Amino acid sequence: MIKANVMYPYTEGARFDHAYYRDKHMPMVKARLGNACAYYTVERGLAGRVPGSPPAFVAMCAFICESVEAYQAALHEHGAEIRGDLANYTDIVPVFQFSEVVVERSDG
Amino acid sequence: MIKANVMYPYTEGARFDHAYYRDKHMPMVKARLGNACAYYTVERGLAGRVPGSPPAFVAMCAFICESVEAYQAALHEHGAEIRGDLANYTDIVPVFQFSEVVVERSDG
Numbered sequence: 001m002i003k004a005n006v007m008y009p010y011t012e013g014a015r016f017d018h019a020y021y022r023d024k025h026m027p028m029v030k031a032r033l034g035n036a037c038a039y040y041t042v043e044r045g046l047a048g049r050v051p052g053s054p055p056a057f058v059a060m061c062a063f064i065c066e067s068v069e070a071y072q073a074a075l076h077e078h079g080a081e082i083r084g085d086l087a088n089y090t091d092i093v094p095v096f097q098f099s100e101v102v103v104e105r106s107d108g
Numbered sequence: 109m110i111k112a113n114v115m116y117p118y119t120e121g122a123r124f125d126h127a128y129y130r131d132k133h134m135p136m137v138k139a140r141l142g143n144a145c146a147y148y149t150v151e152r153g154l155a156g157r158v159p160g161s162p163p164a165f166v167a168m169c170a171f172i173c174e175s176v177e178a179y180q181a182a183l184h185e186h187g188a189e190i191r192g193d194l195a196n197y198t199d200i201v202p203v204f205q206f207s208e209v210v211v212e213r214s215d216g
Contacts, residue, residue, distance in 0.1 A: 003151055007164070022210050030214060039215040043111055043207035046176070055205040056115070064213075068154070097163040099151035102130050105172075106138060107147040 001038075001101040003062040004071050008092045010045060010054045017089040018044050021059060025085055029063070032078035036070035037063045058092070068098050109146075109209040111170040112179050116200045118153060118162045125197040126152055129167060133193055137171070140186035144178035145171045166200070176206050 008016060022042055030040055040063045045055030065071045075082070086094075116124060130150055138148055148171045153163030173179045183190070194202075 002154065005168075018210070026211070026214070039213045040211065041209075041213055042211035044210050046110070046206040046208055048206075049204040051176075055207065056203050057205065057207075060113075060207065068159075095164050096157040097165065098154040098156075099163065099165075099168065100154055101149075102126070102152050103134070103148065103150035105147045105149055106134070 001104065002065055002068055002071070003099045003101055004065060004068075005060065005062045005097050005099060007057045007060045007095045007097075008090060009095060010056060010058050011092055012054075014058070014092045015090055016058050016092060018059065020089040021061075025089055026061060028085065029082055032082060033063060033065070033071065033074045036074040037065050039064050057095075062099075064101065064104075071098075109212065110173055110176055110179070111207045111209055112173060112176075113168065113170045113205050113207060115165045115168045115203045115205075116198060117203060118164060118166050119200055122166070122200045123198055124166050124200060126167065128197040129169075133197055134169060136193065137190055140190060141171060141173070141179065141182045144182040145173050147172050165203075170207075172209065172212075179206075 026042055030037055040061055042061045045058045047053055047055055134150055148169055150169045153166045155161055155163055
């Protein structure tokens with residue numbers, strides 16, 4: 001099982017609409033990924049180690065998928081629509097990475 | 109609900125023992141966090157967007173906790189032991205951030 005992580009670096013003065021991201025963008029991407037994606041997670045950055053310091057990322061999401069290949073095949077088909085929606089909620093260029101799921105959840 | 113994220117930036121030539129991290133370090137930290145932590149997740153970085161490119165982070169974990177305060181109180185007590193274990197699996201200085209859990213899992 002793999003995670004496709006999308007991470008939005010904290011940027012002074014940048015725009016990020018967390019409500020649009022949660023309510024519109026993420027459900028749309030999940031619908032386009034279809035069976036390639038089991039589920040997704042979304043988080044909003046609060047702070048770094050020191051309270052009150054900015055977080056490294058203002059938002060992060062992960063799509064938990066069967067394989068890199070399944071994710072890429074779905075993205076190949078719907079990537080233009082997904083990328084086209086970015087400007088509706090942010091002007092930050094996200095960092096992307098694939099990870100192997102080592103522990104999905106420790107109590108699972 | 110919050111996530112305490114620990115992210116190890118990819119560094120050319122750096123050391124990271126994924127087996128020790130999964131089998132020794134993470135269960136030890138969970139034991140020290142006690143009831144402050146519901147569960148944790150672990151992942152191993154595979155690649156960036158381009159296949160074969162290095163991932164932003166070689167490893168990431170998240171402790172899913174009731175609150176920042178509960179996590180900090182447990183860390184205050186056991187931080188020295190936890191930090192002291194780092195050299196047993198890596199020489200990378202991790203990036204840390206607190207996040208608010210927006211969607212724990214979309215199918216949940």
